[in-house]
Amino acid sequence: MMKKSWKRFTPLFTVDKLSEGVDLPTVNVVLFLRPTESLTVFLLQLGRGLRRAPGKDCLTVLDFVGHIHRRYREESFQRLSQNPSILNDLTEILVWDMEETAAGGIKPELTFTCPLELHAHYGIKDIQVVFGSATLATSGQRGVGVLHFPDKKVYVLLITFQKTEKEFSPTTMYANYPISRELLHWESQANTPQQSTAGQNLIDHQAQRGFILWF
Numbered sequence: 001m002m003k004k005s006w007k008r009f010t011p012l013f014t015v016d017k018l019s020e021g022v023d024l025p026t027v028n029v030v031l032f033l034r035p036t037e038s039l040t041v042f043l044l045q046l047g048r049g050l051r052r053a054p055g056k057d058c059l060t061v062l063d064f065v066g067h068i069h070r071r072y073r074e075e076s077f078q079r080l081s082q083n084p085s086i087l088n089d090l091t092e093i094l095v096w097d098m099e100e101t102a103a104g105g106i107k108p109e110l111t112f113t114c115p116l117e118l119h120a121h122y123g124i125k126d127i128q129v130v131f132g133s134a135t136l137a138t139s140g141q142r143g144v145g146v147l148h149f150p151d152k153k154v155y156v157l158l159i160t161f162q163k164t165e166k167e168f169s170p171t172t173m174y175a176n177y178p179i180s181r182e183l184l185h186w187e188s189q190a191n192t193p194q195q196s197t198a199g200q201n202l203i204d205h206q207a208q209r210g211f212i213l214w215f
Contacts, residue, residue: 025051032063039075074136110211112152122215127156145172146189148198153210155202157186184214 012027030049036042049059080086106118116122116130124142125134131149134140141147147156159176160168174187192198205212 022048023051024048025053026056027051028056028058029060029062032061032065035065043076043079077136108211108213111209116213124158127215131156145174146192146198153205153208154213155198155205155210156213156215158215159186 027049030046032045034045036045046061049061108114108116108118114130116127124147125140127147128134128140131147131152131154133147133149145158147158148154149156161177163173165173171190174189175185176187177185179185188199188202192202194200194203201208201210202212
């Protein structure tokens with residue numbers, strides 16, 4: 001019988017004590033429980049977890065008071081864009097990520113420039129950023145299986161082949177499965193009948209010089 005292994009962690013709760021001037025590099029989770037209208041205070045609180053430390057690969061931020069709204073995003077990026085040290089770090093990370101990509105560098109044949117590669121892994125946010133529906137001003141759609149980008153004549157279909165009743169409701173247990181190397185069975189959403197505009201766009205996408213991308 002295998003014994004369970006437990007990982008120890010140390011929680012630390014403060015009220016107006018660790019907002020600034022304290023350096024705890026090993027902090028890897030930050031919980032926001034204090035509302036503030038000050039972007040400076042918000043950034044100072046967030047900065048408690050942004051220090052780098054050995055064995056620390058990311059920071060998890062749990063925001064229980066809704067700090068991450070549009071004004072904070074826009075002002076934060078404006079400040080970051082004026083910080084050469086942070087920009088150099090971001091550039092280094094992006095270069096490393098490009099060199100470490102597991103994709104083969106094959107681009108889909110589209111009528112417009114697209115940085116996405118075939119046989120790569122992308123999240124819904126990545127896709128929406130590429131097609132311009134997620135920006136600093138808007139976070140884009142969430143919880144949807146079909147994304148439509150009319151200006152590009154592109155439909156993006158997000159598919160999960162292995163579904164369980166625990167993770168999917170009965171109305172989203174679509175029958176999606178590969179038939180062969182060239183054919184895929186895809187079941188449209190209930191609100192997309194064949195006669196609808198979206199249904200006709202999907203059926204006649206080639207005649208309309210449109211594209212369907214599968215993820």
